[in-house]
Amino acid sequence: MYVYLNGKIVPSKEAVVSVFDHGFLYGDGVYETMRVYDGVIFMIDEHIRRLYRSASMIGLTIPLETDLLKISIYETLIANRLKNAYVRLTVSRGHGDIGLDPELCTKPTIVIIVQKLKEYPRAFYKNGISLIIPETRKNLREAINPRIKSLNFLNNILAKIEAKKRDAYEAVMLNVYGKLTEGTISNVFFYENGILCTPSPACGILDGITRGIVIDLARREGFKVEEGEFTKDDIYSAVEVFITNTTLEVMPVSKVDDQGYAVGKITKLLHKTYRQEVNAYMANVRAGLFQHLRKSMC
Ligand code: PDD
Numbered sequence: 001m002y003v004y005l006n007g008k009i010v011p012s013k014e015a016v017v018s019v020f021d022h023g024f025l026y027g028d029g030v031y032e033t034m035r036v037y038d039g040v041i042f043m044i045d046e047h048i049r050r051l052y053r054s055a056s057m058i059g060l061t062i063p064l065e066t067d068l069l070k071i072s073i074y075e076t077l078i079a080n081r082l083k084n085a086y087v088r089l090t091v092s093r094g095h096g097d098i099g100l101d102p103e104l105c106t107k108p109t110i111v112i113i114v115q116k117l118k119e120y121p122r123a124f125y126k127n128g129i130s131l132i133i134p135e136t137r138k139n140l141r142e143a144i145n146p147r148i149k150s151l152n153f154l155n156n157i158l159a160k161i162e163a164k165k166r167d168a169y170e171a172v173m174l175n176v177y178g179k180l181t182e183g184t185i186s187n188v189f190f191y192e193n194g195i196l197c198t199p200s201p202a203c204g205i206l207d208g209i210t211r212g213i214v215i216d217l218a219r220r221e222g223f224k225v226e227e228g229e230f231t232k233d234d235i236y237s238a239v240e241v242f243i244t245n246t247t248l249e250v251m252p253v254s255k256v257d258d259q260g261y262a263v264g265k266i267t268k269l270l271h272k273t274y275r276q277e278v279n280a281y282m283a284n285v286r287a288g289l290f291q292h293l294r295k296s297m298c
Contacts, residue, residue: 002079002114003111004075005017017109018095020097021092022094022104028058028092028102028152029058029060029109029151030090030091030148030151031088031090032047032087032149033047034086035087035117035246035247036084036114037282040285040286047089051091052066058148060093062108063107063108069089073112076113077114082116084117085115087114088112089110090110091108093108094107094109120251124169128252128254128255129254130167130169130253130256131253132162132168132170132171133235133256134159134163134171136171138155138175138182138203138205146204156185168255172235172243180232181199182208185245187199188235188242188244190242191241191264191267192237194224195225196266197227197230197234197238198211199227199229202229203229208245208246210249213277214274215227217273218270239261240264240266241256241261242270249274252267
């Protein structure tokens, strides 16, 4: 396996970061996860845009042009000869003396890891996964804004520990006002009274790229979508629940705490249309590449 580290693609054994890296010492940095379908990185521009947004929200300047970063991701993918893959792009504050001052670090550390995609078990999609509402509350927007996709994941890890203790796959946290927010690595949706509901960004969530696509698709399919403030009773009384993220796409939920749900028609339809969207995106990228090649040959 090969890893991109600060401008070089090296064997994974040589991809070593300093113990003085502020990403390691303080969780000071940002990241993105992308999914590669048959050699095409899905929604690469949106992920890169969000990475730069997260970096700017913590006052971190990424010392690479976006195009060069995109090329580096593709180069790492090619070096690993992978077509269906998981990409983890991390930018930390970099190596510096001990201390919180970001100015102690002069150069961010950039790492790109590409791995074979571990497909989720089919049973998850067929039967749904179980979810809990944990005791751990979501970080306040005014404390660490969840819109920053940061390396500081302890809030989510504490919720994940609770989920594991209760034999659940995912945990959807409430904020301090008792409103639903998001899962530890996903956004949540539920269908109730003919409306597809999902917590609004104002509740304190990461505005997931998959979430955005699913909202658009649902509206295109004629569903009413409400981004709002919801309580756990709203999700308990729903008829369908699902979670979304880049790697798991649209995953049905069969249980929230003690409440059970069937894997319903709306979840299945949205997963199908999401897959169609992925295929359309891939076809578009390929058509663009083909045109580019033709032009450069003329
Ligand atoms: N996680 N909320 C949180 C806290 C997340 O970590 C993620 C993604 C999402 C969904 O975002 P998107 O649809 O853009 O993937 C929501 C990724 C997959 C991860 O941590 O690897």
